[in-house]
Amino acid sequence: MTVGRTDKVLGHGDAIRFINETLKGPVAEIFRALVPAFGDIAGPDFYDTVMASSELLHGCILIFRRHRDQFRSLLVDARGRPVNDDFVQLRCGRSVHDIIAMIVRTHAKRHFKETLGGDPNDPKSRAGRMYQAMNEYLIHDWQVPLVPHYAPMPVEKVLEMGPRILDVREAELLDAITAAASGWSSPPPSHGLPATRPPLPPRFEVGAPAQSATVVARRGGAFMPVASVQSFSGTPQEEFWWEAMTDKKAVEVLGSRSGHEMREMVAALAGVNETVRSELFAGLSLSTVQAAVCLSTAYRVMGRNVFNQVFGMPGKAQMVEAVAGRMRKRNVNSRTELKALVGLTEGAVRG
Structure with a gap:
């Protein structure tokens, strides 16, 4: 991958x-x-x-x-x-x-x-x-x-x-x-596969509870939680940002939101322009969770309409570059703590 x-x-x-x-x-x-x-x-x-x-x-x-x-x-x-x-x-x-x-x-x-x-x-x-x-x-x-x-x-x-x-x-x-x-009246046949396939060690099992799915690795009878993701279906970019927004570390600093608010924000983040990617993500070497916290904070401060005008398509490249420049002067990088990143982003967006 x-x-x-x-x-x-x-x-x-x-x-x-x-x-x-x-x-x-x-x-x-x-x-x-x-x-x-x-x-x-x-x-x-x-x-x-x-x-x-x-x-x-x-x-x-x-x-x-x-x-x-x-x-x-x-x-x-x-x-x-x-x-x-x-x-x-x-x-x-x-x-x-x-x-x-x-x-x-x-x-x-x-x-x-x-x-x-x-x-x-x-x-x-x-x-x-x-x-x-x-x-x-x-x-x-x-x-x-x-x-x-x-x-x-x-x-x-x-x-x-x-x-x-x-x-x-x-x-x-x-x-x-x-x-x-x-023309079948029952589920499709297995095309010659054995009724019970031999287990592969280690094996993953993906559960599907109502609000989340948990991946666990199994060796013998021992189970170990590995990853947990909330259920969401959208475009690849929306799913990418949904994963980042629901990361435990992101939720700790951003707080929880209703499903409707989350979907609106995820749609906005999925529609950011290339300048945002090159100047904020790559330019500042932000991790995925850092980028989610940064953009979510900008979305909250600017509001949906202004955020989309500046960070969306086609966007306003000069304003994005200005925000990135202010964050660079504040030494924002991959080592910046998420809590500090919220305040630094707010300051950079407000100028």
Whole structure:
């Protein structure tokens, strides 16, 4: 999900190899440090184990979202500056968003090969026909748990739906579409999978209580909480900011808000312009949670309309640069405490 440093702009093939090596090496090492249950799984084995399981892969992505700061040494741009936005290019020329899409497609290939049979790179095989139909739409991390529900769909139905398949985020609805398209009166068959699949150690389980979902790592009978995320569905950028806004450290300094207030603020943060990303996020080397606290404070001080006029699209670049300049003079950086950041942001916004 992340990529580190290299000294030159890589071509497509070299970039893919570099990303895969980073996932199997430094990224696997960070996950082993974060989740003790991963401790005795070697890098390549870790990569293959996670890529083979929708459940594990989804859990690892959630951990990455919640502990993004642990990957900061790998998330740098061409000048070695920290990158805190999913859509900003990293040193390899790809963004976090690009790399996650690559991971989703790789996982889908493996699953289609296992469940449908054949080479997913061969459009004449069952796996290849499905991958060719789905490839363009395998983009987002929230699709990982849906991959097993994509596989049984008739290829003709996937082609008919086209980009509308991205509007379907519920596994049950995908199963219903598959059953209707195939003329089944029951859920789609498992395409030869055993009734009970052998557990993979360690295993993630993603619960779905009404207000939150908790990811836990399991080894034997022992469970260990790893990450907790509130339920939210929106664009990738909105989900990114929702995660940051509901981080425990952010809530401690910003306080809690109603669901309506949160959604309005998340929509505003998701619509910030490129100057905000380059001057505030990258320019000040803010972490994701710091950026959320900074922008939330600016939103509160300025009000929704003014915030959108200045920080939204197309925005007012000179005003954003002025705010960033004031914060730079106040020595705001990645080491600034969140409580102090609130006051410093207020002062910078007010001039």
